[in-house]
Amino acid sequence: MTHNFSKTSQFLPTRKPLFSPFKSSSALFLAAGLSISSILPVFAGTAQKTQLISQGGKKVEITLVSYAVTKAAYEKIIPNFVAKWKKEKGQEVVIRQSYGGSGSQTRAVIDGLPADVVALALALDTKKIEQAGLINPGWEKEAPNGSIITRSVVALETRAGNPKKIKTWNDLIKPGVKIVTANPKTSGGARWNFLALWGAVTKNGGNETQALKFVNDVFRNVVVLPKDARESSDAFYKKGQGDVLLNYENEVILAAQQGKTDVSYEVPSVNISIEGPVAVVDKNVDKHGTRAVSEAFVKFLFTPEAQREFAKVGFRPVNATVAKEVQNKFPKITQLYTVGSLGGWDAVQKKFFNDGAIFDKIQGGRR
Incomplete structure (x- = not known):
């Protein structure tokens, strides 16, 4: 939708x-x-x-x-x-x-x-x-x-009218799709984005090997990795970078209320509960x-x-x-999972975001 x-x-x-x-x-x-x-x-x-x-x-x-x-x-x-x-x-x-x-x-x-x-x-x-x-x-x-x-969920915020037809998580790995998301090493919001990408596979019938490949493919399409969510929004809207911005659903709604932008967005039906x-x-x-x-x-x-x-x-x-x-008023989520279902924050931090963990390895593959 x-x-x-x-x-x-x-x-x-x-x-x-x-x-x-x-x-x-x-x-x-x-x-x-x-x-x-x-x-x-x-x-x-x-x-x-x-x-x-x-x-x-x-x-x-x-x-x-x-x-x-x-x-x-x-x-x-x-x-x-x-x-x-x-x-x-x-x-x-x-x-x-x-x-x-x-x-x-x-x-x-x-x-x-x-x-x-x-x-x-x-x-x-x-x-x-x-x-x-x-x-x-x-x-x-x-x-x-x-x-x-x-609570909130991750939304795929696109250019007005969604010219690249980005509707699902899988659309993020299409050739030519340019993604903006903050850096999970420095941004709490970006950690939610990362976990949503991981869960898009593991909470939808896939295994961790498939999840790692998918997230690797997504980050190959990331064109800018700002330090926080605010800089990500600025890169997308003020600098015109990217075709899609990974963002909180509530941020998209609030920006529209405040008249900051004309917005198109999609909410994937398999999503993480941002708590x-x-x-x-x-x-x-x-x-x-x-x-x-x-x-x-x-x-x-x-x-x-x-x-x-x-x-x-x-x-x-x-x-x-x-x-x-x-x-x-909100798009329906068919599969909503939590950080707890991924092991909790301590385990998630150690597995994905600590120095030398999965995200650093993904970043190493992009260089």
């Missing part, structure tokens, strides 16, 4: 994002890949001096750290949670927010960004924060659905005295109210009620 988006959309447009300050140094944000100009100070009272809002009494403050494309959803979700907490607890909540690449955000939290809640692009990033001693082991069991709040986890940063919430409100916010993200907002910006909801409500 081909999906064409014009510069109008059935979904509501997004609004100007909210940003907030942190006490980390300028060097920290630069090292994490965050723009200093995007982190604006919030002032309490009339004095032009940044200060923490009291964690007791009438106000409580928490910090959410997430990856870029979730921002449009959180702009709607956060005011709803704030209103709910005010009504039920009689307390005002201020939720500071930071958005950026998932890997950069992970490094920033480990280096001192005072996150109370992290909602990142893949569990591997959350695991890194756990390994740094900031999140207690077992966080996956602390919230519903294995702490996964959003975005959420976790409370235990060490920080205990230090800040914000565990109760942080855990309540995480719980709120699984409610139908919040899940509808994620769905509006292109994520496939994890709440069964909302999933049924919006099922006709």
Whole structure:
């Protein structure tokens, strides 16, 4: 099924994002890949001096750290949670927010960004924060659905009208098809793309030898391998490189909503479930005295109210009620598999993406 988006959309447009300050140094944000100009100070009272809002009494403050494309959803979700907490607890909540690449955000939290809640692009990033001693082991069991709040799948984003007739995974290995995807060594999103290619064979009746050959053939058609998903999109749209871009389905939908591009895309029916986890940063919430409100916010993200907002910006909801409500807005997947079915992130990282692993061997064959 081909999906064409014009510069109008059935979904509501997004609004100007909210940003907030942190006490980390300028060097920290630069090292994490965050723009200093995007982190604006919030002032309490009339004095032009940044200060923490009291964690007791009438106000409580928490910090959410997430990856870029979730921002449009959180702009709607956060005011709803704030209103709910005010009504039920009689307390005002201020939720500071930071958005950026998932890997950069992970490094920033480990280096001192005072996150109370992290909602990142893949569990591997959350695991890194756990390994740094900031999140207690077992966080996956602390919230519903294995702490996964959003799902997406890999889409084949093509030039308008899909002139190369790219509809399935197998079309990617046709002679003359030029592919753009980010580098799995540096991009979490690109790891999802790689695993989708691998699973297109192993989860569709093929074996690993056949999968290796297929993925090798695909990467022979890759004409540019940027470091992250944003640079991949820029290469495809701004520089006109390639015939097809491997991308998150929700990214394609959101770009169309924001009027950035006219889009054609295909969603292969055998696909991987791209799962975005959420976790409370235990060490920080205990230090800040914000565990109760942080855990309540995480719980709120699984409610139908919040899940509808994620769905509006292109994520496939994890709440069964909302999933049924919006099922006709998304292409049907006949075979949906997870990272867990491939052995889990630790095994996947070691097998495919560590130095000298399968992806490096594939890259060596391209040189």
